[in-house]
Structure formats: structure tokens, C-alpha cells
Amino acid sequence: MEPNKNRDEEAAAVARIADAAREVQVASAALEGHFQDTAEGAAPPLMLARLTAATSELQSARDAFDALLADKGLPE
Template sequence: MSTRMTRFNEAQALERVANAAHEVQAASAALQQYFSPDGDAQPPMLKLVRFETAMLELSAARAHFDAVFAFASNLQGGQRDVGLLQEND
């Protein structure tokens, strides 16, 4: 895989994390209006589901980013190893 393609995949994965984090923030803000200082909360189920879904997407996006980044690091490490072997021949 080329360095350009690797960077593209990393950028897409990072964008997914950023979008998911933004959605978590928006869902959290939508829930805040239902929580009063006295602890009485009655948020609508749809708002809770939106928040839960956003959190799950953020978790999945982070895991995907970690996997893409680890793959790229391993790939680059392997390319360095091949280069070192070729230099020693």
C-alpha cells in the first residue's frame, strides 16, 4: 500500500472519529436541558437512544482508527525491515 493511500485511510478514519465526537457532543447538549439541579430527570427515550447510538459510533470509530493506524505503522515498519535487508545484501 502506498504512503499516499495509507495517509488517505488515516485521514478518513480520523474524520469519522471527529464526526462521531461531534454527534456525541450534540446529543449530550440535547439531553442537558432535561436534567435539573435537583436531580429530577425525565429525558425522552429518543434523545437517550440518540446519545447511546452516538457513543457506540464513537467507540467503533476509535477502534477503526486505532486499527488503521496500527496497520500503517506495521506496514511502514515492514518496509523499513525490507530496506535494511536489501542494504545488507
């Protein structure tokens, strides 16, 4: 059962990275769309906060995946 558990953990970690990357993409596209639609010089704070949170989650997910691989002695 240990190999299945390892695969499940790795699959969950990769899925977390993929979800976070999609959220970064969506937040970035929304911000880009804002600037294309308006000549306003500053981005709305909520859009910036969403992008910041998404980027932070992506970094956290990648760090967790790296730690998982390091615990198993696999190259990062």
C-alpha cells in the same frame, strides 16, 4: 501511490472520529438542555437512544482507527 492511500485512510478515520465526537457532543447538549428546561425526572427515550448511538459510533470509529494504526505498526 501507497503513501497517499495511507494518508487518505488515516484522514478518513480521523474525520470519522471527529464527526462521531461532534454527534456525541450535540446529543449530550440536547440531553443536558432537556434537564435544564424541565423538572422531569426521566430523559426521553429518543434522546437517550441518540446519545447511546453516538457514543457507540465514536467507540467504533476509535477502534477502527486503532486497528488501522496497528496494521501499519504504529503506536496507538
